[in-house]
Amino acid sequence: MTIILNQILTSCAADDVHYLKCGSPFHCANLKNLSYPFWGFSRPLYCGHPAFKLQCTGEVATVTIMSENYRVLEVNDSDHRIKLVRTDYWNNTCPTSLRNFTIGCTFFDYGSDSRNLTLYYDCSSPSFLQPDSFPPKFNCSVNGTQMNNYFVDESMLANAETSVSISEILGACKSRVVVPILESEAEVLETNSTVENLKAALENGFGVEWEANNSLCDECQNSGGHCGYDPISSEFACHCRGGSFPSTCKSAIKHGGN
Numbered sequence: 001m002t003i004i005l006n007q008i009l010t011s012c013a014a015d016d017v018h019y020l021k022c023g024s025p026f027h028c029a030n031l032k033n034l035s036y037p038f039w040g041f042s043r044p045l046y047c048g049h050p051a052f053k054l055q056c057t058g059e060v061a062t063v064t065i066m067s068e069n070y071r072v073l074e075v076n077d078s079d080h081r082i083k084l085v086r087t088d089y090w091n092n093t094c095p096t097s098l099r100n101f102t103i104g105c106t107f108f109d110y111g112s113d114s115r116n117l118t119l120y121y122d123c124s125s126p127s128f129l130q131p132d133s134f135p136p137k138f139n140c141s142v143n144g145t146q147m148n149n150y151f152v153d154e155s156m157l158a159n160a161e162t163s164v165s166i167s168e169i170l171g172a173c174k175s176r177v178v179v180p181i182l183e184s185e186a187e188v189l190e191t192n193s194t195v196e197n198l199k200a201a202l203e204n205g206f207g208v209e210w211e212a213n214n215s216l217c218d219e220c221q222n223s224g225g226h227c228g229y230d231p232i233s234s235e236f237a238c239h240c241r242g243g244s245f246p247s248t249c250k251s252a253i254k255h256g257g258n
Helices: 002-012 017-022 154-161 164-171 183-191 195-203 214-222 250-257
Strands: 026-028 031-034 054-057 060-065 068-076 081-086 108-110 114-123 137-142 145-153 175-182 206-210 226-230 235-240 243-245
Touching: 017 226, 017 235, 017 243, 026 054, 031 068, 060 081, 114 137, 114 154, 114 164, 114 183, 137 195, 145 164, 145 183, 154 183, 175 183, 175 195, 175 206, 183 195, 214 226, 214 235
Parallel strands: none
Antiparallel strands: 026 031, 054 060, 060 068, 068 081, 081 206, 108 206, 114 145, 114 175, 137 145, 226 235, 235 243
């Protein structure tokens, strides 16, 4: 009788507010139907993960990773992947601050389909006629002064390093930035290394895989819960009809039994 009464009371009780709030997907700028681990805008932190806060401005969604701001182009929940481009390289090959990309951390890592593209800035003019094998150039100017700049992908770089003259020119450049791009875009640059294709490669971004308690989230969802976060314990939370628990809604049943 006690067990039956508990089941009746549980079924009559209102669903937990965290469960209700985190059960519906949300939109952020151009991104639709988002869920855990993302949050921001109208989505509270307890529905996401602290490292995945989105800024939603107009038609642009951005995320900050290791103090760097990235434009979010796509989100693929099933593969735990997103496609990003650094905001200062969006429609721009000459940002004000020239610094390398750093994405690898506890929660993010480069996708297997990413390749490195190296941009060389403010290089000296070669004193010889440039052969066809010389790295392609792109334009930048500082205070109206045009600079010599080159871009080289991983395969081109191996060839460039074997040439003493090319190696000397690139080695004398004042700045060098390594930018991840998609492998498909790198293949286009290998066969047709135009400035237009360079801009397209940068704007199409690169793949990133995320880790935000992925296995715990799968277990939580399989038990009927919604993945989230507990700001008090700073740990993963599974939001269930009867409350929030550390792993699954099955732990809610055990908790009630105790």
